[in-house]
Amino acid sequence: MIFRRAGRPHDRDAADRLLDAAGSTPVDPGADPLTHLLAAANAPARPTELAGEQAALAAFRAARAGTSVPDAPAPRGRRRFTAGAVAWAAGVAVTATAGAAVAAVALDRAGDPEPPRRPATTSPAGTPAESTPTRPTRTGTVPPTGTALPTGTRSAEAPSTPAVAPSTPEDRRTVTAPSHKLAGSCKAYLAKSPAQRAKALEKPGFADLAAAVDDPARAEDFCRQLLGDDDRSDVDGDADEGEGDADEGDAD
Amino acid sequence: MTAELDAAVRGAQAGDEDAFRFLYRSLQPGLLRYLTALVGADAEDVASEAWLQISRDLPTFTGGEFRAWAVTIARNRAMDHLRRQRRRPSLPVPVQALSELAGDADTAERAGETIGTEAALALIATLPPREAEAVLLRAVIGLDAETAGQVLGRRPGAVRTAAHRGLRRLAALMERHDAGQPSAAPAGGTPPRPRDARRQQASHAEPADG
Structure with missing residues (x-):
């Protein structure tokens, strides 16, 4: 008999012990089938399970490049640092698309701090000092991420990008919201495998892209054009729009 | 960790x-x-x-x-x-999963190896969603009952109960399959709800877990 009755946890404590032990120790070959099953379910990672690592890292880079930007109108590092610090101190109720305006408002409202209310705001949650974008995030890898977004501004799809041409490293994160969003969608789209792309276009996160291209078959060309096709190696998936807000994973 | x-x-x-x-x-x-x-x-x-x-x-x-x-x-x-x-969070039972599991277990018995991860997960996925989630959050993600309860929006006790029931059901499934009862893997993609098995083993059922 392969499976023995002894494998049944007779109460919740026994079940807890089985569950706690899953994956923590090598399984005794003579252990009951349930132990084997849990150990199998908790077996070490297989390479295929980590196939999305590059995409996740790209998303991480994109998020680093994107979310801490208050979209300041003028690329002035110090001003943006101040705005960021004040915004943080004031508790920010900033939306991603109104960053520039809010940065100014936050300055005006410095004496009237609000408690942080929305976990999903773009406010940097670290220390005020951390919100300073005056230093490229990482050595070596930053320029692709930072410059990738503005490349979208070369296209006709991103008409309104005055004064955002990066002139110093401090400014690389400055992008306008519309081009950023479409470029972000494009990056996420191109980061997907060809097989996943058609499906992706049906998702709300890519609604803006789908609307922009009409014909799904054109999406790839469109995106390559938009992104200048020179940053393929840096496909960061910052498709953060249109995902609804019922998913704040605040599980404290 | x-x-x-x-x-x-x-x-x-x-x-x-x-x-x-x-x-x-x-x-x-x-x-x-x-x-x-x-x-x-x-x-x-x-x-x-x-x-x-x-x-x-x-x-x-x-x-x-x-x-x-x-x-x-x-x-x-x-x-x-x-x-x-627009579909419910349940997974059609891949009939072959149980066979695969049995095959793996057979091998395990002979060679002292473990059963396959895929087969184990497929079997867990046949549980009612609450139980499957409780078992997976506890055993695979590695959360304790309280933290798993936070994820699921349920009390720790309810999570423990669901996990316990899930494990018993899994043990019963494996026993039934081992005994050669094909009803453990009904065709048509419906998750097996081994009511008879439950009656046998869980007569002292805990309070409702929801």
Whole structure:
């Protein structure tokens, strides 16, 4: 008999012990089938399970490049640092698309701090000092991420990008919201495998892209054009729009 | 493990890509397995959506159990996905999974090896969703009952009960299959609800878990 009755946890404590032990120790070959099953379910990672690592890292880079930007109108590092610090101190109720305006408002409202209310705001949650974008995030890898977004501004799809041409490293994160969003969608789209792309276009996160291209078959060309096709190696998936807000994973 | 994760979370929040990679590698396998039980073949898509959001919202993570936070995001993504698909969070039973499991177990018996991960997950996925989630969050993600309860929005006791029932059901499934009863794997894609088995073993059923 392969499976023995002894494998049944007779109460919740026994079940807890089985569950706690899953994956923590090598399984005794003579252990009951349930132990084997849990150990199998908790077996070490297989390479295929980590196939999305590059995409996740790209998303991480994109998020680093994107979310801490208050979209300041003028690329002035110090001003943006101040705005960021004040915004943080004031508790920010900033939306991603109104960053520039809010940065100014936050300055005006410095004496009237609000408690942080929305976990999903773009406010940097670290220390005020951390919100300073005056230093490229990482050595070596930053320029692709930072410059990738503005490349979208070369296209006709991103008409309104005055004064955002990066002139110093401090400014690389400055992008306008519309081009950023479409470029972000494009990056996420191109980061997907060809097989996943058609499906992706049906998702709300890519609604803006789908609307922009009409014909799904054109999406790839469109995106390559938009992104200048020179940053393929840096496909960061910052498709953060249109995902609804019922998913704040605040599980404290 | 938790301390390591906490350090990695802080590193990733400060922009350390290696720290983020560590988080990904630590969490992704379990996440994917958990999501597979929720959304089946779409698990990879849902997981990558979840990582997009985890990346984006990482600065807003203010402490606590990172895995629970991340799994909650993934679970919400999965629920959104299911809503879009307009189907219930259950997985058709791959009939061959049970055979595969038995084959693996047979091999295990002879060679002292473990059964396959796929087969084990497929079997867990045949449980009623509550039980499957409780078992996976506890055993695969590695959360304790209290933290799993936070993810599921349920009391720790309810999670423990669901996990216990799930394990008993799994044991019964394996026994039944071992005894050569094909009813353990009905055709037609309906998850097996071994009521008779439950009657045999769970007569002293705990209070309702919901």
